[in-house]
Structures are given as C-alpha cells and as structure tokens.
Amino acid sequence: MTTDQTPTHACRAGGFCRGRTRDPETGQWIPALTIRPRFLCEGCIRAVTAAATALWQDYLALYRAFGDTSITGPATGPRVTSPTPAVPVNVHTDALMGEIADTAHRCATVIAERLALDTDPDERAVGHNLDLVEKNIEVLLMVPEHDAMVWLPGGEQWESTTQDGVSLALRLVDLHRRASSTLGVTRGRDRMPLPCPRCEESQLGRWHGSELIDCLACGCSWTEFDYRRMTTILATDYQEFA
Numbered sequence: 262m263t264t265d266q267t268p269t270h271a272c273r274a275g276g277f278c279r280g281r282t283r284d285p286e287t288g289q290w291i292p293a294l295t296i297r298p299r300f301l302c303e304g305c306i307r308a309v310t311a312a313a314t315a316l317w318q319d320y321l322a323l324y325r326a327f328g329d330t331s332i333t334g335p336a337t338g339p340r341v342t343s344p345t346p347a348v349p350v351n352v353h354t355d356a357l358m359g360e361i362a363d364t365a366h367r368c369a370t371v372i373a374e375r376l377a378l379d380t381d382p383d384e385r386a387v388g389h390n391l392d393l394v395e396k397n398i399e400v401l402l403m404v405p406e407h408d409a410m411v412w413l414p415g416g417e418q419w420e421s422t423t424q425d426g427v428s429l430a431l432r433l434v435d436l437h438r439r440a441s442s443t444l445g446v447t448r449g450r451d452r453m454p455l456p457c458p459r460c461e462e463s464q465l466g467r468w469h470g471s472e473l474i475d476c477l478a479c480g481c482s483w484t485e486f487d488y489r490r491m492t493t494i495l496a497t498d499y500q501e502f503a
Contacts, residue, residue: 270294272302273427277434279304279460279478301402301427304460304479309402309430311479312437313395316361317388319440323358326444354443361436365390368429371404372397394433401426441477444468455492457481 272278272292280293280302293302301309362384369382369390376397382390394401404426411422453465453474462478475482483491 270296270298270300272305273299274301274305274308274431274434277305278302279308279462299427301430305431305434306398306402307460307479308434310395310398311481312433313391313398315437316365316433316440317391319437319444320358320361320387320391322444323354323440326354357436357439357443361440362387364429364432364436365394367409367424368394368401368433371407371426371429372400375400375404398430401430404429438477453488458491 272280272295275292276290278290278292281290282293283289284291293304295302365387366382366384372393373380373382382393406423406425409422409424411420449469450466451469453467455465456463457465457476457478459481460476460479462476464477465474466477467474473482473484474488
C-alpha cells in the first residue's frame with residue numbers, strides 16, 4: 262500500500278489512533294496531532310511497542326492452537342517449549358502467521374540496515390526478529406519511505422509498493438489486533454466493564470486460565486487485586502460527580 266504524501270500533523274493511525282477525539286458536530290473521530298508530520302502520536306507509539314512485545318506470544322499461541330514445531334525462539338525472555346502438532350493448520354491462521362513472520366522480517370531488516378549490523382535477519386527466525394524490533398522501535402519509526410515487494414492476495418505473485426517505518430509499525434499493531442481476535446475464538450476471553458485507565462480503550466479483559474487482566478490496545482496489565490482496587494477508586498470518583 263502506498264503511503265500518503267500529503268504533509269499533515271494528524272496521527273497516521275487515523276481512525277485507530279489511541280489519542281483520537283470525537284468531533285461534537287459530526288460525531289467523527291479525529292486523530293491526535295503529532296509534532297512530526299506524517300508520524301504517530303505518543304499513545305500510538307506505545308501501542309506499537311506493546312504489539313511488538315506481544316506478537317511473539319501471539320505467534321506461539323497460534324502454533325499451539327493449530328500445530329507446528331519448526332519455529333525459532335527469541336534471543337531474550339523466558340524459554341517456551343515448542344508446541345507439538347495437534348490438529349491441521351487452519352488456512353486463515355496459517356496466512357496470519359505468515360504475515361507476522363514476513364512483517365517481523367521486514368522490520369528487522371530495515372532496523373539492521375539503519376544500525377549497520379553485521380548479519381542480516383533470518384526470515385525464519387521470527388522470535389529473534391521480533392526481539393530486535395521490540396528493542397528498536399524508535400529506529401523503526403525513523404526509517405524513510407522506500408521501495409519494497411509484497412505478495413498479492415493468494416500468495417502467488419509479487420507487486421511493487423512503497424513502505425516506511427511508520428507503515429510497518431502500524432502493521433505490527435494490526436497483526437496483534439487480528440491475532441488477539443483469532444486467539445479469542447480458541448482461548449476464550451472475559452471482557453471487563455471498565456475502559457483501560459491508561460489508554461481509555463474498552464479492551465480490558467482476561468484470557469481464560471490467566472491470572473492477569475490486560476488491555477489489548479496498549480498492552481498494560483494488572484493483577485486481580487490491583488484491578489479490584491482500581492474499580493473501587495473509579496466507582497468512588499464517579500459517585501462524587503453523580
């Protein structure tokens with residue numbers, strides 16, 4: 262997808278901007294303003310960081326759900342046992358995992374070029390690539406527009422396009438959102454009634470079997486105790502304005 266060349270200080274996340282506000286006259290959402298033109302607001306940069314952090318676990322969870330063992334883990338973080346094949350891989354999920362691997366490799370490649378690293382990222386090392394991306398979000402966002410090749414729908418032909426660091430970063434957020442939605446079908450997730458106190462998105466919930474309550478939008482999380490304390494404080498605040 263070709264990026265918009267129009268100079269603007271509106272956050273490029275558009276309708277998905279974490280700092281967006283609603284126009285009282287039209288009812289439409291207005292993206293937050295940014296200091297740099299054609300860039301992201303602070304809330305969306307945090308969302309990119311959260312997505313880069315979560316995508317490796319998303320990727321593993323997809324494999325656990327649909328089966329595969331030929332994956333490479335990240336260089337840092339807790340070791341996770343490779344899942345054992347259980348059921349045939351669903352076509353949609355297989356394509357999603359392929360998109361995560363491809364985007365992680367694209368991001369890692371442009372970061373490696375900017376940092377002048379000695380070795381090129383391995384397309385198969387999804388975890389290592391995401392590890393590099395997570396540590397260098399600021400570097401990724403500063404990557405200028407450049408030519409690239411992408412697969413057409415169906416995965417049988419290539420086409421040329423242009424991309425930059427911001428468009429790749431937004432793709433990470435989109436992939437995390439889609440992976441969370443796909444995994445929600447198989448894992449099960451309870452949604453919390455209050456919006457996230459950090460990003461104010463209504464994406465608070467808890468995966469079945471998890472001890473943490475987390476936000477799918479910005480990635481922050483709370484224990485059960487902290488969540489209950491937070492809801493008590495908010496309920497008290499609301500009573501003062503009732």
